[in-house]
Amino acid sequence: MTKSQVLLLSRFPKFVAGNLLGTVVDTLVLWILSHYVFEGYLGDIIISPIISFECAVLVNFLVAYYITWKDRISKLTIGSFLRHYLGYNASCTGSFFIKMGLLMLIEYLTKWNVVLCNLLALCVSGTVNFVMGEFVIFKKRMKGKCDGTDNNG
Numbered sequence: 369m370t371k372s373q374v375l376l377l378s379r380f381p382k383f384v385a386g387n388l389l390g391t392v393v394d395t396l397v398l399w400i401l402s403h404y405v406f407e408g409y410l411g412d413i414i415i416s417p418i419i420s421f422e423c424a425v426l427v428n429f430l431v432a433y434y435i436t437w438k439d440r441i442s443k444l445t446i447g448s449f450l451r452h453y454l455g456y457n458a459s460c461t462g463s464f465f466i467k468m469g470l471l472m473l474i475e476y477l478t479k480w481n482v483v484l485c486n487l488l489a490l491c492v493s494g495t496v497n498f499v500m501g502e503f504v505i506f507k508k509r510m511k512g513k514c515d516g517t518d519n520n521g
Contacts, residue, residue: 376502379436383501386431387494394424394490399483412482413472420486421467425460428497429453437506452505459500467493 369377398420402412433441433452441448470489475482 379502380498382436383432383498386428386436387490387497389431390424390428391487391490391494393427394420395483395486396420397423398486402482413475416482417468417471417486421460421464425457428460429456432456432501432506437501440506440508455505456501459505460497463493463496463500466496 398416401416406415467489471485474485
């Protein structure tokens with residue numbers, strides 16, 4: 369096994385742990401909103417998952433930035449944080465559409481509770497997020513790319 373494969377395998381449990389935390393946040397926020405704030409199909413299936421998703425994205429990003437891919441962040445600056453967060457959020461938005469499509473499809477086919485449908489859809493979108501984090505958002509940069517220094521930040 370190569371060093372890069374070992375690093376990839378060591379990141380995955382951190383990513384899963386961060387996503388489990390994000391899933392708890394997503395599910396809790398979704399449950400609260402769908403039961404106590406919004407009513408009906410639009411509130412349960414559209415509005416509540418959008419809000420719960422953004423809460424989970426923030427939690428997942430914080431874990432990704434400070435724990436999972438911290439070795440790929442060379443400068444802990446506001447600019448670095450915001451640049452990575454914008455990319456991470458854009459990536460998550462793409463996987464969000466996957467999640468929403470699956471959530472609605474599963475709910476339509478099974479008539480299960482929205483929370484269960486959401487958990488199943490999160491399994492697929494979580495895999496997409498890991499791939500995007502590893503190979504796009506926090507990709508390993510070439511050392512000395514422009515100025516002879518590590519350009520990860």
